[in-house]
Amino acid sequence: MxxxxxxxxxxxxxxxxxxxxxxxxxxxxxxxxxxxxxxxxxxxxxxxxNPIARKLTQQKTYNIGIVVPEFINPFFPEVIIGIQDVFLKKGYQTLIMQSNEDSNTELENIKTLENNFVDGIILSLSQKSQNIEYIQALIKKNYPIVLFNRINDSLPVSKVVFDDYKWAFFATEHLIQQGLKKIIHLTGPMQHNFAKNRAKGFEDAHRKYGIKISHEQFIETGLLIEDGEQIIEHLIKIKNLPDGIFAVNDPTALGAMRALKRNGIKIPQDIAIAGFSETPMAALVDPPLTSVLQPTTHMGEVAAELLYEQIISDSLAIPNTVVLSGKLNIRESSKRLK
Amino acid sequence: MxxxxxxxxxxxxxxxxxxxxxxxxxxxxxxxxxxxxxxxxxxxxxxxxNPIARKLTQQKTYNIGIVVPEFINPFFPEVIIGIQDVFLKKGYQTLIMQSNEDSNTELENIKTLENNFVDGIILSLSQKSQNIEYIQALIKKNYPIVLFNRINDSLPVSKVVFDDYKWAFFATEHLIQQGLKKIIHLTGPMQHNFAKNRAKGFEDAHRKYGIKISHEQFIETGLLIEDGEQIIEHLIKIKNLPDGIFAVNDPTALGAMRALKRNGIKIPQDIAIAGFSETPMAALVDPPLTSVLQPTTHMGEVAAELLYEQIISDSLAIPNTVVLSGKLNIRESSKRLK
DNA sequence: AACGTTTCCGAAAACGTTTCCGGAAATTTT
DNA sequence: AAAATTTCCGGAAACGTTTTCGGAAACGTT
CATH class of the missing domain: 1.10.260.40 (lambda repressor-like DNA-binding domains)
Structure with a gap:
């Protein structure tokens, strides 16, 4: 050429x-x-x-790395679109890497981006991430990094998160207001902040209404459709079904719904259910799933601006955490009362 | 740094x-x-x-561009995963660009990749792509390009496609065998090969059973959930519902299902329906959607191998078209007969 | 021992751009 | 008019690597 x-x-x-x-x-x-x-x-x-020659001379690649735990679920593609929109306008290209929810792949992805001298990395951790120390070392070297959604509190970098606590509180409150007596919470992996905060919101909503809550009502799960299914099958087997379910995310909720329906359990008459993070599937299933809407694209935009500030700033970055709000989309899956 | x-x-x-x-x-x-x-x-x-210096010296970037029309629907992320798997093993990074189903964005994406001197581009066209001449000019310059799924026959490059004709034929045959008297086909944008071939499969299945078919049974649509919904709302309004629907893809089918259910029409008792391209949603909706399964990841792998051959070959590439096969997943949405 | 061949290293040039510095010409100030 | 300053250009060096070519040393053949 x-x-x-x-x-x-x-x-x-x-x-x-x-x-x-x-x-x-x-x-x-x-x-x-x-x-x-x-x-x-x-x-x-x-x-x-020639951008390659420019990169060599200027010691900047104008490449940004994006590492997401997976990108089949539309949540992460939507965030990525937000990131891309911001950085393309600033003349940057984005290298998108996905980790198949695998810690080793995630580490390889980070290393690949580092080896490609990207000007910064926007990162959401995989479920069982073991890479905190590696990331910590990068931060020590003043490598521009921003975390979003799945973060780790010990990492001193800028973060964009959603107000998991508040909206889990509201979703749970909504379920309590439907007259439910025993609601379980499918928590997701509790090593993650978002899972802890959602569980806390679940717990505090009960406290507000003076409802005692037992630790059995917190069931740690994965984040996939299959994870939701398995829990429900298990609860059916031990004859310990609740009358309400608050799930950590929509795929888990959808899996639970599938298992419930397969076993002839009516939603919401027998068991009401609410999800979180509002995938397009939520509105399509029967009955349509109640879900907390997160502003995905906006999350990407905010993360991108935070990273850009870090890149253009010569001085040591002061970590900043931006907390985004959302909306509770109430649909048929949780409506016990008219 | x-x-x-x-x-x-x-x-x-x-x-x-x-x-x-x-x-x-x-x-x-x-x-x-x-x-x-x-x-x-x-x-x-x-x-x-330093990979940047290497790129300058060797006049190769070891970057591959991937342009997809959108990436919210899991079809394209799954293809991308296949492409990435192949190229990562060969030491290449992939730059993923998505076009929001917009022809201008697509052109900008292609130009950005060209300006970044990617070693080749794997491309699936957006719905209303007007960029054939620009792509033609790149091909003339011997720029390595492979098309997949959404292709244009006039472009003399390697292509990976699915046997749309055959599997549309089989899906339609299955619907006919359910005793349906009037099946409509939601075609998608008829400028695309895949839409034409699926429509031809639909038509020829009728011919095989000696069933007359009228052009009213072909309804050109978009490819989104909303497109399917709109068509059904329209058909209800003009009181012209069929007893069967063969949709060009799953989002269109899901949209149609949503509108049918909203209007109290039973699936499959009143109207049977089959989709195409097997999104995870197909198995989750009620009733589960009959859909043709396409081998997405494998499609990506094949496209990657074709592009790689072109990149390492000094001589003029001879265009090659690989046609992949699939599977018809029959579920409740289309079962009229036991 | 002399000649030819092979191995393995260093120096220089290349890749395509940006940056820095010096010099010449033009302009302004004294 | 002379001196000081500004403008604007060209040449050289830099960025970090790969490639090419030549030369010295080691080895093999006559």
């Missing part, structure tokens, strides 16, 4: 390559007439600066 | 940078002992070659 180079333009105009470079980089020390002449000739010749 | 360079390693060992380079690139003209000594020292010093 033979491209027009800066040398070709300089030769065509009988000037130096420094002058061509100055024209393209808005330098103060070039005459406006010269600049115009160069830009015009470059356009005619189809020249534009 | 100060990195260890090849100069640091050469200095530490009192040898030349050429020798260090030879050690890292498995050159024939370096002594094995020397090579080992260098690799060991590099490991201790934390040195690895």
């Amino acid at each position: 033979k491209h027009v180079t800066i040398k070709d333009v300089a030769k065509a105009l009988n000037c130096s390559i420094s002058t061509v470079s100055r024209a393209f980089n808005n330098k103060y020390d070039i005459h406006p007439d010269t600049r115009e002449k160069i830009l015009k000739m470059a356009l005619e010749m189809g020249y534009s600066p | 100060k990195h260890v360079t090849i100069k640091d390693v050469a200095k530490a060992l009192n040898c030349s940078i050429s020798t260090v380079s030879r050690a890292f690139n498995n050159k024939y003209d370096i002594h094995p002992d020397t090579r080992e000594k260098i690799l060991k020292m590099a490991l201790e010093m934390g040195y690895s070659p």
Whole structure:
């Protein structure tokens, strides 16, 4: 692939390559007439600066790494779209890596991005991430990093999270207000902040209504459809079904619904259910699932702005945590009372 | 960000940078002992070659561009995973771009990748793509390109497609065998090959059973959930419902189902329905949707291998079209007969 | 021992751009 | 008019690596 180079333009105009470079980089020390002449000739010749050479000279790649735990569930693609929108406008390209919910793959992804000298990384941790120390070492080297959604409190970097506590509280409150007597919470992996906060919201909503709660009502699960299914099958087997379910996310809720329906249990008449994070599936299943809506694209935008600030700032970044709010979409799955 | 360079390693060992380079690139003209000594020292010093400098020297970026029309629907993420798996093993990184089903965004994405000197592009066209001529010009410049799924026959490049005709035929046959008298086909945008082939399969299945078919039974739609919904609302309004629906893809089918249920129409008793491309949603809705399964990850792998062959081949590539097969997953949505 | 071949290393140039510095010309100030 | 300052350009060096070529040393053949 033979491209027009800066040398070709300089030769065509009988000037130096420094002058061509100055024209393209808005330098103060070039005459406006010269600049115009160069830009015009470059356009005619189809020249534009080689980004690879620029990256080498400027020691910046204008690449941003995005590491997500998976991207089949639309949550992460939606966040990525937000990130991309912001960084594309600033002339950056995004390298998207997904970790298949696997800690080792996640580590390889991070290393690959590091080896590619990306200017920064936006990261959401996989379920069973073992990579905190590695990330800590990167942060120590002042490597620009922003965490979103699945974070770890011990990492001193900027973070974008959702108000899991508040909205779990509201969702649980809504379930309590349906007259439910025994609600269980499918928590997701409790090593993660979002899971802890949602569980806390679940617990405190009970406290508000003076309802005693037992630790049996917290069931630690994975985050997938299959995880929800398995729990329900288990609860059926030991004849210990609740009358309400608050699930950590929509896939878990959808899996639970599937198992309930397969066993002839009516939703919401026998068991009411609410999910979290509002996938498109929520509105499509029967009955439509009550779910907390998270502002995914906006989360991506905020994460991108935080990372950009870090990149352009020479001084040591002061970590900033942005907490986003949402909405409770009440649908048929949880409506016991009219 | 100060990195260890090849100069640091050469200095530490009192040898030349050429020798260090030879050690890292498995050159024939370096002594094995020397090579080992260098690799060991590099490991201790934390040195690895700067990929940016490599890209400049070797005139290859080891970046592959992937352009998909959208990535909220899991179909494209699954294909991307297949592509990534193949190229990561070959030392390539993938730049994923998505076009929001917009022709202009798609063109910008292609240009961005071109400007980043990616070694090749794997591309699936957006719904209303107007970029055929631009892509044609890239192909003329011998730019490695592979199309998948949403292709255009006039582009002389390698392609990976699914046997839309055959499986549309089988899905329609299955519907016909349920005793349906009037089946409509929601076609998707008929400018695309996949839509044309699925429509042809639909038509020829009728022909096989000697069933007359009218052009009213082909309804051109978009590809989204909302598109399916709108068509059903329209057909209800003009009191022209069929007893069977063959939809171009699952989102369209799911949208149709949603509108049918909202209007108290029973699936499959009143109207049977089959989709195409087997999203996870198909098995989760009520009733579970009959759908043609496409081998998404495998499609990505095949596309990647085709592109790789093109990249490493110096001679003019001979376009190759690979046609993949699938499976018809029959579920409750289409079962009229036991 | 002399000659030819092979091995393995170092130096220089290349990749395409940006940055820095010096010098010449033009302009302004004294 | 002379001196000081500003403008604007070209050349050289830098970025970090790979590739090419030449030369010295070791080895093999005559």
